[in-house]
Amino acid sequence: MPDLGSDDIAAICADLRRAQPEWEALGPRGRSAHLLRWLDWLLDNERRLLTLVQQETGKSWADASLEMSVAVDVINYFTANAERFLADRKVKPAGVANAVRKLRVQVRPHQLVGLITPWNGPLGGPMMDVVGALVAGAAVVSKPSEVTPLTWSEVVRGWRDEIGAPPVLAVATGGREAGAAVVDEVDMVMFTGSVRTGRSIAVRCAERLIPCSLELGGKDALIVLADADIERAAKAAVWGGMTNSGQACVGVERVYVEAPVYDEFVARVTEKVKALRQGMDAPGSFASDIGVMVTPSQVDIVAEHVADAVAKGARVLTGGERIPGNGFAPTVLVDVDHSMRCMREETFGPTLAIMRVADGDEAVRLANDSEYGLSSSLWTRDRRKADRISRRIEAGSVSINNALVATFQLPIPMGGWKNSGLGTRFGGPQGVLKYCRQQSVVEERLSLKSEPLWYPVVPARSRLIARAVRLLGAHDWRRRLGRRGR
Numbered sequence: 001m002p003d004l005g006s007d008d009i010a011a012i013c014a015d016l017r018r019a020q021p022e023w024e025a026l027g028p029r030g031r032s033a034h035l036l037r038w039l040d041w042l043l044d045n046e047r048r049l050l051t052l053v054q055q056e057t058g059k060s061w062a063d064a065s066l067e068m069s070v071a072v073d074v075i076n077y078f079t080a081n082a083e084r085f086l087a088d089r090k091v092k093p094a095g096v097a098n099a100v101r102k103l104r105v106q107v108r109p110h111q112l113v114g115l116i117t118p119w120n121g122p123l124g125g126p127m128m129d130v131v132g133a134l135v136a137g138a139a140v141v142s143k144p145s146e147v148t149p150l151t152w153s154e155v156v157r158g159w160r161d162e163i164g165a166p167p168v169l170a171v172a173t174g175g176r177e178a179g180a181a182v183v184d185e186v187d188m189v190m191f192t193g194s195v196r197t198g199r200s201i202a203v204r205c206a207e208r209l210i211p212c213s214l215e216l217g218g219k220d221a222l223i224v225l226a227d228a229d230i231e232r233a234a235k236a237a238v239w240g241g242m243t244n245s246g247q248a249c250v251g252v253e254r255v256y257v258e259a260p261v262y263d264e265f266v267a268r269v270t271e272k273v274k275a276l277r278q279g280m281d282a283p284g285s286f287a288s289d290i291g292v293m294v295t296p297s298q299v300d301i302v303a304e305h306v307a308d309a310v311a312k313g314a315r316v317l318t319g320g321e322r323i324p325g326n327g328f329a330p331t332v333l334v335d336v337d338h339s340m341r342c343m344r345e346e347t348f349g350p351t352l353a354i355m356r357v358a359d360g361d362e363a364v365r366l367a368n369d370s371e372y373g374l375s376s377s378l379w380t381r382d383r384r385k386a387d388r389i390s391r392r393i394e395a396g397s398v399s400i401n402n403a404l405v406a407t408f409q410l411p412i413p414m415g416g417w418k419n420s421g422l423g424t425r426f427g428g429p430q431g432v433l434k435y436c437r438q439q440s441v442v443e444e445r446l447s448l449k450s451e452p453l454w455y456p457v458v459p460a461r462s463r464l465i466a467r468a469v470r471l472l473g474a475h476d477w478r479r480r481l482g483r484r485g486r
């Protein structure tokens with residue numbers, strides 16, 4: 001794939017800007033029709049596209065398939081709701097003097113949105129954002145990761161060449177420089193990736209005075225209280241920690257278990273992790289539970305975190321080693337603490353580090369002892385306790401008695417706290433409105449010859465207005481009548 005320079009990217013962006021007004025003029029229904037034809041094409045080419053996902057990531061077929069389900073859900077949700085989300089909003093005026101006015105808020109898209117994505121979900125990742133932007137009426141230049149540019153380039157080719165949709169979506173391949181060039185050209189940036197890159201993009205957006213939305217890294221905690229359904233919690237921890245070979249921003253990385261159920265939980269998790277079938281299986285076979293990893297450098301990070309933990313006293317109950325073909329065996333670590341990298345830095349690999357805690361308070365304190373705050377998971381049968389504890393967890397979402405699911409609920413916000421992000425993805429209307437600018441329109445109901453505040457200032461009239469402000473605005477008679485407060 002070409003490594004595009006800033007001139008190439010500027011040319012792509014100029015073409016997109018030329019095509020955007022016609023796209024916006026189609027309205028949400030017209031735009032949705034193209035998106036739905038794109039969905040048909042994606043489904044018709046599912047096997048070929050997911051094979052490409054597998055080839056550039058080393059995922060299991062099951063993990064690759066999840067990417068298609070994300071695409072289907074996102075396209076269906078936003079096309080079904082776009083018209084409602086983008087409708088003008090009539091608003092009641094505030095204050096007596098404004099009673100004669102009609103207020104409305106209408107939205108217009110940012111003309112050109114830049115979408116920059118990482119390598120862990122070559123299809124599902126960009127899909128999570130591109131649909132909201134397109135349905136809003138924006139044009140989109142998307143920069144996939146240089147590690148996994150194939151699937152997304154093919155999907156964008158499908159948009160342009162196969163379904164013949166308007167040329168308002170383009171792909172800009174290349175590495176860091178290409179990403180930076182995109183940030184320099186667009187009117188709004190939607191970025192998913194590491195904290196380090198996100199921060200540098202936010203700085204550049206501040207210089208250009210354009211908005212950005214950032215979905216960054218995580219170190220998600222799963223808390224198991226003693227009254228939880230331990231079998232279900234263990235299954236969820238394994239799924240949440242190992243899915244996509246642990247290369248999920250919202251993957252479970254740390255587990256805190258109340259002492260009375262700790263041994264049982266650890267035993268069940270270890271047994272399930274040992275049973276996982278790993279490897280890149282044949283397309284369509286669903287023969288593997290998890291795949292291998294996307295980049296050799298990510299395998300190195302996982303190996304370093306495990307070695308650091310072991311050097312500081314942790315025990316490996318299963319896994320703990322590289323496997324041929326760029327993989328890392330699914331790993332359970334115990335006797336861990338917060339001095340270890342595996343409890344503080346994003347591992348982004350198939351590891352679960354499990355720690356014994358005295359009670360829920362200690363679990364919450366440790367879960368919050370992190371620079372990250374993306375998502376979390378909480379296990380208890382006591383609904384009140386779940387409600388109380390969920391309000392104390394410093395993370396953008398909490399899945400109660402499940403793991404990961406909060407991320408894929410399109411009607412509610414998905415976004416990170418602390419270093420895990422800025423702004424949100426999704427969240428019902430917000431998933432589309434974030435790509436728009438609001439325009440407030442105030443219309444006069446009556447057409448008077450003049451207004452009380454217009455020139456010339458007439459002392460008697462101005463005094464009357466000042467008195468009326470007091471009379472209507474004060475909350476006690478002394479002030480209404482113009483007496484001084486004590």
Ligand code: NAD
Nearest residue numbers: 117118119144145175176179180193194197215216217249
């Ligand atoms: P990364 O930050 O290295 O790269 C992400 C993208 O940014 C790539 O396309 C890259 O080419 C581009 N880029 C790099 N430098 C740039 C710059 N200066 N200006 C503009 N673009 C630039 O991340 P990665 O290693 O590809 O992905 C892994 C990270 O992504 C992890 O931290 C993971 O947690 C995070 N992630 C977060 C979410 C989420 O929704 N919160 C989802 C998936 C992945």
